Amino acid sequence: MPLKALALNATLKTSDAKDASSTDRMIGLIDKAMSAHGVVTEVLRLADFNVKPGVTSDEGAGDIRAKVLSADILLMATPIWLGQPSSVCKRALERMDAFLEETDDQGRMVSYGRVAAVAVVGNEDGAHHVSAELFQALNDVGFTIPANAVAYWVGEAMGSTNFVDLDKVPKVVTKAVDMLARNTVHLAGLLKAKQYPGEGS
Secondary structure (H helix, E strand, O other), rough: OOEEEEEOOOOOOOOOOOOHHHHHHHHHHHHHHHHOOOOOEEEHHHHOOOOOOOOOOOOOOOOOHHHHHHEEEEEEEEEEEEEEEEEEHHHHHHHHHHHOOOOOOOEEEEOOEEEEEEEEEEOOHHHHHHHHHHHHHHOOOOOOOOOOOOEEEEOOOOOOOHHHHHHOOOOOHHHHHHHHHHHHHHHHHHHHOOOOOOOOO
16 A cells, blocks of 8 residues: 655645645645655645644544544645744644544554654745744654655745745755655655554563
8 A cells, every 4th residue: 555645734825815825836846756656645725624723633623633644644834924833733733732642552642653744935034943843743742753854945034035936946945855755755664564662562
């Protein structure tokens, strides 16, 4: 069975927005790179869902928990706003806090064995800060972070050019995307073949 990836696009724009999404463009690059390794990716825009505030798995209709847990790879992709991950990105992470207490009979979180990677876009500083926040949060709730599992692009601070506006993707971004895909798919395959040991192992 091919590995499955879920990309959560944390743009603030819904799918029917007139303006193109820079976050969506970055996801497209990563999707193409991972598909070369046989990965099938589903993309969801968080702004299209009613991801309610809270830290439990069931806060009502609109949840995406089942999709997160059915994927081998989770890609969290967010724009930078005010130097931070987007509000919908943070909301999705807060909901995953429930994984801390959702464990199997060997004490492993339901998210164990899944790999997470990060994508960040923006025209202000903060890519390293945002990726650090996401890496820590995703690791806290049981995801495994591969080496070099981030691809990002940031334009001139306070500038008006967005990633989606670029005529050509910079080589350094393409290199980061390829490394993210290669390492993430490799580690996801290893963990799918052999899960982490549980309590008493």
